[in-house]
Amino acid sequence: MKVVAFNGSPRKDGNTARLLREVLLELETEGVETELVHIGGKPVHGCTACMKCFEKKDGRCVIETDIVNECIAKMAAADGILIGSPTFFADVSAETKALLDRAGFVAIANDGMFARKPGAAVVAVRRAGGIHAYDTINHLFGISQMVTVGSSYWNIGIGLAPGEVEEDAEGLETMRVLGQNMAWLLKKIRG
Numbered sequence: 001m002k003v004v005a006f007n008g009s010p011r012k013d014g015n016t017a018r019l020l021r022e023v024l025l026e027l028e029t030e031g032v033e034t035e036l037v038h039i040g041g042k043p044v045h046g047c048t049a050c051m052k053c054f055e056k057k058d059g060r061c062v063i064e065t066d067i068v069n070e071c072i073a074k075m076a077a078a079d080g081i082l083i084g085s086p087t088f089f090a091d092v093s094a095e096t097k098a099l100l101d102r103a104g105f106v107a108i109a110n111d112g113m114f115a116r117k118p119g120a121a122v123v124a125v126r127r128a129g130g131i132h133a134y135d136t137i138n139h140l141f142g143i144s145q146m147v148t149v150g151s152s153y154w155n156i157g158i159g160l161a162p163g164e165v166e167e168d169a170e171g172l173e174t175m176r177v178l179g180q181n182m183a184w185l186l187k188k189i190r191g
Contacts, residue, residue: 001186002033004074005082005122008096010041015124015165016084019157019175023082023122026179032186037074039067040086040095047101053109061102068102075103076113079190080182081146083137084122090129092136100140107144115145118185120178126160149185151178 005024009016017036024034044066052062059076060069075081085096092100107114121137123130134154141148155178157171158164165171 001031001079001190002035002077003027003080003082003182003186004035004037004078005084006071006096006099007036007038008040008083008085008093008099009124010093010095011086011162012038012041014086014162015157015159016040016086016122018163018165019122019124019171020082020084022172022175023120023179023182026176027183030180030183032080032183035074037071039071039099040093042067042095044068044095044098046094046098047105053106057110059106059110059113061106063102068099071099072103072106075107078117079186080118080120080149081114082120082122082182083140084124085133085137087123087125087129087133090132092133097136100137104140104144112145116189117146118149118182118189119144119146120149120182121155122175122178123154123156124165125156125158127158130154130156147185149178149182151175151181
C-alpha cells in the first residue's frame with residue numbers, strides 16, 4: 001500500500017510540510033509506503049477548461065510544461081492521497097488549486113480514476129480561514145468518488161512562521177490520528 005502526499009506550500013519545509021510529515025510518519029508506522037511531493041513554489045499552470053482530457057482520455061492533461069501530469073500519475077498509482085496547503089486569503093495556494101482542478105478534470109474524464117481511494121486534506125493556517133481551504137481540497141475527493149478521511153478534529157494545524165506549527169500540540173495529534181485512520185481504512189479496503 002502506498003500513500004502520496006502533495007505539499008502545495010511555496011515553503012518546502014514550512015508548516016504544511018511539517019503537518020504532512022506527521023501524517024506520513026504515522027502511516028509508515030502502520031506499514032504503509034509513503035511519498036511527499038513538493039509542488040508549491042514551482043510554476044504550475046491552472047486549468048484552461050479546454051476539455052482535451054475528455055477527448056483524449058489518456059490520463060493526462062494537455063498542459064505538459066509543469067509537474068501536474070507527474071502528480072496525476074502518482075495519484076493514480078497510489079492507494080491513498082493527501083493534499084496539503086497553507087491558507088492564503090481563506091483558501092488554498094494557487095499551486096494547490098491548479099493541481100485540484102486539473103487532476104480532478106483528468107480523473108473524471110478517465111472513468112473516475114481516483115474513485116474509492118481514501119483522500120485527506122491537510123491545512124496550515126495562521127489563525128482563521130483554514131476551514132475554507134480544507135473544504136476546497138475535500139471537494140476534489142467528493143467529486144472524484146473518493147472516500148474522505150477525517151481525524152479527531154479538522155485536519156488543520158496552526159502556525160505562521162516556519163516550524164511554528166510544532167507548538168500546536170492538538171494539530172499534531174490530529175495529524176497522527178489522521179494517519180492512523182487512513183492506515184486503518186486502507187487495510188480494510190485492501191482486505
